[in-house]
Amino acid sequence: MSLRDDPDPEPPAARRRCLLIVEDEPDIAYFLAHWLERRGLRSVWAGSVHEAQQMLRDLVFIEAQVDGLLADYRLPDATGCRVVQAFMEEFPGLPVALMTAYHDIALSVWVRAHGIPLFRKPLELPELERWLAGPPAKPLSREGRARSGDIPRASLRALVGDYPPSRARREPPAAGSRVSSSDPREPAR
Numbered sequence: 001m002s003l004r005d006d007p008d009p010e011p012p013a014a015r016r017r018c019l020l021i022v023e024d025e026p027d028i029a030y031f032l033a034h035w036l037e038r039r040g041l042r043s044v045w046a047g048s049v050h051e052a053q054q055m056l057r058d059l060v061f062i063e064a065q066v067d068g069l070l071a072d073y074r075l076p077d078a079t080g081c082r083v084v085q086a087f088m089e090e091f092p093g094l095p096v097a098l099m100t101a102y103h104d105i106a107l108s109v110w111v112r113a114h115g116i117p118l119f120r121k122p123l124e125l126p127e128l129e130r131w132l133a134g135p136p137a138k139p140l141s142r143e144g145r146a147r148s149g150d151i152p153r154a155s156l157r158a159l160v161g162d163y164p165p166s167r168a169r170r171e172p173p174a175a176g177s178r179v180s181s182s183d184p185r186e187p188a189r
Helices: 026-038 049-061 080-090 105-114 125-132 153-160
Strands: 018-022 042-046 068-072 096-100 118-120
Touching (some): 018 026, 018 080, 026 042, 068 080
Parallel strands (some): 018 068, 068 096
């Protein structure tokens, strides 16, 4: 008897959504896994960038379905941005987010440029729940997406402005002159 000949096939169970968590602190990872489980989501956990990249290769190889990624920014072997980029290449169109306990302007610019949510630790669970409750993402085909590193320079400038101000636009001081502050609140020297 084959599977096709089964006279009373059981309907397939509804697939639960699955989130990949990349977090080097076991306490935080276990807490998130338990919290997600209580909300009906499964999770898989990687503790480093290397482990997460290996897990991504395995997920792709076995054609597993994963529904999103939540990665810590500071990991022992690299930043979570590396995992986010690899995840976006393998699973384009699926939700990704980073979490961190640190304030880093470069990270803030990077997540803003890529449209990625950034959650601050300690995590605000209602904020995380709103992200999870967002509309389910549809994976894009690999051909229908841009590379994750493709950010037009004009878009980046619109995000961060011209900071620091370009020195190329300033006139150099004349030989022998004193350089004074351009701040009108400071007294002239």
